[in-house]
Amino acid sequence: MATSRFKRVLVANRGEIAVRVIRCLKELGIQSVAVYSDADESSMHVRLADIAFRLPGRVSAETYLNIPALVRAIKTTGADAVHPGYGFLSENADFAEAVAAAGARFIGPTPESMRLMGDKIAAKNLMKKTGVPVVPGSDHPMESADEIKAIARQTGYPLILKAAAGGGGRGMRVVRRDEDLGPALDACQREALAWFGNPAVFCERYIERPRHIEIQVLFDEHGNGVHLFERDCSVQRRHQKLVEESPSPFLDQSQREKLGETAVKAARAAGYTNAGTIEFICESPEKIYFMEMNTRIQVEHPVTETVTGVDLIRQQILVASGEKLPFSQKDIVLRGCAMELRINAEDPARGFAPAPGRVPQLVFPAGGNIRVDSHMYPGYTIPPEYDSMVAKLIVSAPTRAEVIARVQRALGEMQIAGVPTTAKFHEALLRHPAFLRGDVTTRFIEEEQGWFDAMFAGPVEGGQIAEDAAAILAALAFRATTNTGPAAPETARDPRAHDEATTRSRWADAARLESMRR
Template identity: 50%
Template sequence: MFKKILIANRGEIAVRIIKACQELGVKTVAIYSDVDKNAPHVMIADEAVPLGDPTPIESYLNIPKIIEIAKERDVEAIHPGYGFLAENPDFAEACKTAGITFIGPTAKVISLMGDKIAAKKTMENAGVPVIPGYHGPKQDTESLVKEGEKIGFPLLVKAAAGGGGKGMRIVHSIDELPDAIESAKRESKSSFGDDTVFLEKYLDKPRHIEFQVLADNHGHTIHLFERECSIQRRHQKIIEETPSPVMTPELREKMGEAAVRAAEAVGYTNAGTVEFMVDGNLNFYFMEMNTRLQVEHPITEFTTGVDLVKWQIKIASDQELTLKQDQLIQRGHAIECRIYAEDPSNGFLPSTGTLRRVEEPSGPNIRVDSGITSNLEVTPYYDPLLSKLIVAAENRNEAIDKMIWALSHYVVMGVTTNIPFLKKVLEHEEFRKGNITTHFIDNYFKEWLTRKHGLPVDAIIALAVYDAMHPRKQEVVRYKEADPHSPWRYVGRWRIGGEIE
């Protein structure tokens, strides 16, 4: 077992990893930017080292600086968490070169699964079902349009290097396709530095269902069942649950076997997630593999009793998996809600400010994975995820009721959060019935997705008068967003309450 691990992340996931290390008796090193100096992960680590400039490229994405800190602190391993450098093959390779263990798969595997086209070809060769589409080398618009005609409509144009919904377009007719291809290419080039796209058949009543896998360095690979992740906004998950309300024992067995086959096909090691799309007829298709710990891993921990973060560390230290597939079972039902500093009634725009008061719900089978405390500043530098609220109960209906209660008792003052919106989703009749798809929010909450048209003139005048009477020193934010999935990159030209005309 390692003696000291550096956590190359921040927020709730850094706290989660540090606590797992503490239980294993492993010393921890936290890193932090200037705006995170009072963050919880800094407070609970054995050691904490400043990164300085809070811009992601100068802090949590700064590979040379992080490797240098790891060497100075005699670190044996680095845990990347999720986001930032977690799926960066250059970082994994830099760790290897420095003689430091990267807690995750190899750089080669990360690179392979990060290329959506190469990953799908690999899965096809392994006998894993993939969505019908075009993943070939022809990238000119004319050729792609011809391939789109063969697939049929509706279809998806997707960025090969994409994620988080960036570089993705839904196309309903041949007339829309050329513009959609060119638009997706431009966004993909801007976000990922690569304008390669591919085409896929758009599925009827699509569900996003993923399978958790664990694989050691000794040839053992298992799955830990599914997670239903269909409730999404901007193609990003906000509510996850397990078991999936649509799952049958037969489908679970088939999808679990496919997930293990996918992991084995690329020589995967450590924790990973194989993501599938499931259509209205319960046909399933490989979508992608996330080569890291997932945000929603706690619901799997609740229903299986397996600590995934500890197993990540054990596998990275070359311990053999003692978990056997036929001995794993699910107990009860678990739901996770992601608590974001954002305004659902205003296009889910991020919200910043000082957290004046934070009170977490507590009770049997209620868990809060949090990276916040009262008086902490929420800045525009990073993803607006504040915490994750997870509950477990004997069955799905009781889990929904428990989550609604927990959300009602979660107090976050100082910024706008999505807590009221999450409650509305859980209270919806179709959610209660389990009739959910990736279109759920678009179908039932369209009124929440429309940006408001600004504050009343009287309110704006009042704010201007207040500011004039209460001068204050303002901090100049030197901000260069490097995270391609950050919502701050895509808010456009906006003012308080709405978009500039």
């Protein structure tokens, strides 16, 4: 069995991904270091880690985005590697270089690969050179409305303007006519500069009703690379994913394998190592274009783990240790179907308004093929300073119809008291005929907003909607059986230290940890 050469790994993140990484480190026999802000002092990842290091402050800029503070944490705790998780500094090449300068290993790609694929224009041009299809548009930053008009003459309207260094739906504008180009370009450049420190903007043809499909890739440092098939992330709201599933109901097996091969080619062209994701925008099964690469682990990685049996966090750590991948492409096989639902502390009935607060009672669903990744526990207080995602519900089954039925059951068992969550939205989503058929695009939520508003307006009647959902699920299940297709400031504390205060609190810590188990 492969083992890591790392002795102590600092997890430069918070929330459920920090918990996920720390648990994996424990299984590998590696000491874990948690970093935490003042807002996260009682968070689960702090309690689970072997060592915890305080980052003074509450907001991200003072703490989880503070490179000098994180470097001090690395040096003070003696960490020999850093796992960045997702978000925060996970795709920041400067941070990766700072980690190396501090004498630790960054668990992820090289800074050079991060910079290359983080520049949307450079990445797009590399893909064109490699033979990977890209959306028609510009190959350099747009400086004026006249330049964009020239592109529009070739591609037609609508166009979308995008920040070259952007992501997360920021620094983007859709334009449908010449007279709107100037104001849209100005606004896009301002937003790009404010969010990413880079005003460069490019344009490409806007695909009105696409699907969002991404391919998970994994490369070691010895030239070996594989794809782990796709995740369909088309259910989104304002460019933020809400549901992810694998395999995609949009692709057949031949298309699936071809897209996987394309993703491997794209990652290899970038000299990529470790785990990453190639995102595609899909106009039809025959018109699929490279969109961008995420040079980190994704929120939705459990979907891939569930259908392939590959522990991606474990492989990230081993690859960064210099280990070879223990499998080849022929060993990666899709088994069944899986779906992940993001549970956010937001109120769907109030426009998904953030809803931080205390969770006095908490019950997560259980049973076969149900996984919940979360940092919550009974009595936990969700802080207002950070992202609102508080849990991920991951469910698998042999067929998509069975997954949906199991998700419905799991949502019925889930109880998160004290705050509204998007669980209610997911309950409504699972009743929508289009979702049950797998017939959705990235504009599905926007186009069906009236339907969802009606669902949240009052209690759902049991009649026709429930009957329709049951009928569609039954039909899908039948088809699946007959068709084989698609501490002190800046100091570290060690909870295992044998000082008097630690000894006195050990039983209390054990009781608290017991309450967090699910």
